[in-house]
Amino acid sequence: MADNEAAPELLERAPTQIFLGRVALQRDRLLAAGAAADRVADEIPAFGHVTRAALKAALRETDQALAELAERIDRRGLTDTRLERFAMLRTATDRVVGECFALAAGVLTRKAGLDGDACREADEFIAELASLINPSLARPTVPGEEEFLHRGVDVIRRRLPDNGVWDLAVMAHEFGHVLVAHHQRWDTTNDAKIDMQSMVEEGWAAYPRAPSEELFCDAFATFVLGPAYAAALVLHRLDPAEQTAPASSGTHPPDAARAVVVLEALGRLAVEETSETRVPLLHQYLTAAWASLQAQSPASLRLSDDDHLSLTMRTRRAHNDLARWLEPAQFHWPSMTIQEVRKHLEGQQPTAGSAPRATIREVLNAAWLSRVEAWQTNCGLAEGLETRAREAICRTAQRNE
Known part of the structure; x- marks a missing residue:
């Protein structure tokens, strides 16, 4: 009888205990991810220096939020709000745990030499670009399925396998994201520090912020690397048959928009060079090559005249700003x-x-x-x-x- 009398109380408490157990499991996952990151952080000095603090902070903040939620559930029970909070923190845990293990796998891949030294080459290239602006902006690279900068831990992924030396130029674009996130210039008129966000947040046709940043990074990569970056994109990467209407939730602009930006940015460099430097000739070739590629696709897949003009003018403005703020980094053809x-x-x-x-x-x-x-x-x-x-x-x- 006593057991039967206790059953309603146990059943009333059951949801609380179940979710306290689920919270504990998420915290265990964070603990395991932190241990994995610690084991590989010293394998590559740059990785350990740049990312360890960021990873630890992300793990600590997520774990603390889970601990606070567990205390509220234990003391006051479950509510709709706490269930929603748990779902959000479970997603956050998935994100940070996934990043820890992806970075650990990348570091071990580098250590084993499975990347064929591609990431070491990328590290050196990024360090060279950073030395032209601010050496502290250099970031390490690890292998990944695609190129991107993970802002949470400041590590650049290099897509591997890729096309070797022909794709190394793409790292200049990823370094552009580092610049947007961290670089500031001194506005002497107002005696204030201004970051690079203003070059991203306005004027890139009708694109939202994320695609606009991609376009800015294309302009920046062309500014610092010249024809090599434009050639890598036009001849290897950009798809002339891609739809020109960007998805509302997309992070990248259409390839046709990227082509306009890199070709216009290269054209700005060509104006400042003589024909002997080959920059004008390469600009003409790449422009003609892209036009011939697009000629094989339906006209509906091309940008409107208004978008083309808007991107052209915005790229010119970006080039002028970069030339003013980052003049030592501008590529000149020796x-x-x-x-x-x-x-x-x-x-x-x-x-x-x-x-x-x-x-x-x-x-x-x-x-x-x-x-x-x-x-x-x-x-x-x-x-x-x-x-x-x-x-x-x-x-x-x-x-x-």
């Missing part, structure tokens, strides 16, 4: 250096001792120049060019150590 690098990459200077000193930006542009001209003349790419390009990047990294 004709003699790139020609010498190109000869080496094509095997005309076969020994490493004869290789010219060059930055990674110069190596990438020399490689793309050789590839584009091989296509234009219907000749095959010089055998071993990509291997020599990667060796040149490695030598540049060694000089910078």
